[in-house]
Amino acid sequence: WEEGKAPDVIIELISDSTANTDKTTKKLVYQDQVRVPEYFWYDPFNPEDFAGFRLHNGVYQPLTEDEQGRLISERLGLALVRWQGVYKNNVDTTWLRWATLEGIVLPTAEEIAVQAQEEAAQAQQEATQAQQEAIQAQQEATQAQQEATQAQQEATQAQQEATQAQQQAAQAQQQLAQAQERAEQLAARLRAMGVDPDQV
Structure with missing residues (x-):
């Protein structure tokens, strides 16, 4: 939206009380005075009351729904689709929503x-x-x-x-060697005394 410039698209959500004005007086104002390139109206409580117009040579020309029941906005490169669900004021009805041309609802x-x-x-x-x-x-x-x-x-x-076991084994080995040495020394003394140590 630019100040001093008409909007590219206007959508009127109409009702029984406003439908006549929206479809006649407002439509002519948007066409002749404001010169809005695309104009749509829709009644959320009467989904069949859905129409769109594109300005051509100063006059609104009606748009035709495509095979999916959508109206295409060339100005925005988007589609207007009817969508069932909860929207404004938590009202559950069939609303109008913008969607990509591939069908993704914005x-x-x-x-x-x-x-x-x-x-x-x-x-x-x-x-x-x-x-x-x-x-x-x-x-x-x-x-x-x-x-x-x-x-x-x-x-x-x-x-x-x-390590301790190894030390104990070494100590036992040393003690055994010492005992063996003492035994040999004793045997030598006995032999020196003429005594056979093997006979003792």
């Missing part, structure tokens, strides 16, 4: 807000889940670290026990 500001709110809630849930997973991963990492530390301590203890 969301209203309220629908965009609801969708944004749902996406924000979903993002919050995903963030919470990611945080919980991070906490769980941290706990698992801490537990793994504790288990690794315990395993290291057990390995160190086993190494110490093995």
Whole structure:
């Protein structure tokens, strides 16, 4: 919308009380004075009362619905479609909605807000889940670290026990060697005294 410039498209939602004015007086005003390129009217409570006009050589020419029952706005490159649902003032009826030529209905500001709110809630849930997973991963990492530390301590203890056992074995070996040496010395003394140690 530019100040001083007529709108490209006007849509009148008509009713029994305004239909005559919208279809005659207003139509002529939009055609002859404001010179709006495209004019549509629609009665939400009488979906068959749906018409569109395009300005051609200063005169509104009626538009024909396509095979899908839509009226096409060349100015906007969009289609006007009849859509069943809840819209203004929570009224459930057949409303007029803009759609792409491929048939995708354009969301209203309220629908965009609801969708944004749902996406924000979903993002919050995903963030919470990611945080919980991070906490769980941290706990698992801490537990793994504790288990690794315990395993290291057990390995160190086993190494110490093995070293101690090795020392004890070496000590026993040394004691055995000493006992054997004493036995040999005693046998030598006995032989020096003329005594056969094997006969003692």
